[in-house]
Amino acid sequence: MTIFGEIAQITLRALLGRRRTLLMLLLAAIPILVGLLVRANARPGPVDVGAFLDAIVIRVVLPLVALVFGTAALGSELEDGTAVHVLTKPIRRSTIVLAKITVAGTLTAALLVPSTIVAGMLIAGLLNTRPGSDPITATFAIGLGVLVGSYLYAAIFVALSIVTSRGLLVGLGYALIWEGILAGLLPGSQVFSVREYVRGIAETLEPSSIESIVGSSAVAYAAIALVTASVIASLRLAVYEVRGGE
């Protein structure tokens, strides 16, 4: 097994603790449960798949699940001291960071892409979806946006967990305050919002799925954000100082 694979494997096992897994499964089930409720109570009139998935998955569940996995992948190990056993090996710091981002992103995507698609299909199965839209294509487009968003959020939250020991709190502030409030009030600030990138990717793939401000530039923005977060995380880990000294 490669060094990358070794670190990824141990990270995966550490992240799949019983309580955390259960909590994340519950979070991932929310879009499906709400989708079932909507379907059960469907009334005549258009149901917008894009708006539904945006409100439940993109705004709430995606950043929360990525936050938990992203900050735990490395941040928890730095906090409890287990990371020292990896840090004191002749391994490039970028390898450690990329393995952590890959695992946190993959776990987030593994839970949320199926959840997004199942929830979207439940809505798309209704007869009275928005006229002129293709709800199934829209669902898959948003699913792909969520896939990219999972890795992007994971990279940002892994980087945050190295930069600050309060990664979970700062990440929550980013998701709730920046993306939830400020990015809606400050014109132009949406270009620094992962949520907008997810919407932009979905819109690029299926224009009727969802509206975004960044549009097709979302792919470029997302790529830049992913690389920037990974580089910052690697550089910060290279100068990371262990706590617990006298």
Next chain:
Amino acid sequence: MSGPDAALVLERVSRWYGNVVAVNDVSFSLGPGITGLLGPNGAGKTTILHMLAGLLRPSAGRVSVGGQVAWRNPAVYRSVGLVPEREAVHAFLTGRAFVEMAARLQRLPDPRAAAARAITTVDLEGAADRPVGTYSKGMRQRVKIAGALVHEPPILLLDEPFNGMDPRQRLHMIGLLRTMAEAGRAILFSSHILEEVERLADGVLVIHAGRLAASGDFREIRRLMTDRPHTFVVRSSDDRRLAAAFMTEAAVFGTELRDGRLTVRVAEFGGFTRAVARVARGASVSLFEVAPTDDSLESVFAYLVSRR
């Protein structure tokens, strides 16, 4: 030791956290053999070990390990093994899986065999296939040591390695570290227990309040520690007469009678303990008790720092 043979070198190294100075202008160089880093809790031992292990940046000075700068240099870990004080090991891993992981991360050609050797070395075969979460403190300590020496590094850094070990495990570990030192390895371990260092180390570095209080051969340090001003409390059949008799002794520079207790301040431990019986006999006084009052390790370290 100094020069190219030195495995571990600190040159005028300081480390501070904000306004707090954890390590203050410390220099030493060590070669093969076992050296004890002795000092009370909070003296700066862990900070020094972490700087040597490249896990902390020195605020000033230079730290080198095996001829390489330790900070921001992961390549140094090919020749260094670190056993941290914190017990943290993933609880879900078996001891064997943990050591094999260390071997694979070191890119050893046969990680399984290397891990088996390291597990045998620390006498953990019986528990190797159990999850680390079920281990006692001493077993966790040993599995960390196995992980640190799986690549047979020429330099081994151990932070309080005997914590949690029972006497049998301590003896085994002392034997193991001695064997490794005889094979030419440089071993630096920290401890706040004088007897531990005395039993194991060839050389000693005494750290107190971030400063190097003494360094060198253990017997020399031991002499410095004992030949220092001491205070004794003495109980006898006639304290007043005994106090007057003590004042004629060169080793004694003060006596005090207070609350029915005779306190004697002496220039050095050995001289006084040799003289006390003779003086009492000469004064026809019976001794009931002679007890040093300030023999805590803290006071020993404080004295060593003050005389530098």
